Amino acid sequence: MIMQKTLTPTMEDYLELISNLKKRNRVVRVKNIAQELKIKMPSVSEALKLLVKEGLIIHKKYGNIELTEKGNKLAEDVKSRHQTIFKFLNEVLGINPKTANNDACKMEHSISTITLERLIVFLESIKSSYQE
Numbered sequence: 001m002i003m004q005k006t007l008t009p010t011m012e013d014y015l016e017l018i019s020n021l022k023k024r025n026r027v028v029r030v031k032n033i034a035q036e037l038k039i040k041m042p043s044v045s046e047a048l049k050l051l052v053k054e055g056l057i058i059h060k061k062y063g064n065i066e067l068t069e070k071g072n073k074l075a076e077d078v079k080s081r082h083q084t085i086f087k088f089l090n091e092v093l094g095i096n097p098k099t100a101n102n103d104a105c106k107m108e109h110s111i112s113t114i115t116l117e118r119l120i121v122f123l124e125s126i127k128s129s130y131q132e
Contacts, residue, residue: 007054009109012078014047015056018065019075028065081108081116088119092126 007015017036021028030048034041048065051057056071067075082104089100111119 007074010047011051011054011056012074012109013105014051015067015071015075016078016082018057018067019072019079022067029063030065033065078108081111084116084119084123085111087123092123 014033017033018028021032021036025032030041030044033044033048037044048057048059051071052059056068056074058066058068085107086100086104089095089103090097093100095103
């Protein structure tokens with residue numbers, strides 16, 4: 001897992017959203033992100049400039065948005081952290097899916113590598129005990 005702490009939670013959220021939109025719609029535009037986040041398109045454009053500068057996305061004005069290889073790896077890492085935390089909150093602690101998802105969104109940005117690794121081991125051990 002890549003733990004890139006130079007990215008802000010907002011930048012991580014953008015990468016995660018671009019990846020999800022790409023899988024859903026195949027084409028990602030500023031308008032799609034703005035609608036999803038319920039913010040204005042100029043705000044999205046400013047955030048995308050930072051991601052371009054970091055080498056995480058490719059975006060020409062008025063064009064589609066593509067993740068670079070580095071951006072895709074980071075997006076997948078954020079999604080993996082989110083899924084792990086969501087699974088723990090929902091399946092182990094019994095938190096309802098909506099709350100578990102909202103909490104996972106917040107926690108995915110601040111969880112330490114060691115805590116995440118131990119959470120993964122814990123979830124795997126529970127899974128294997130159910131399969132026996």
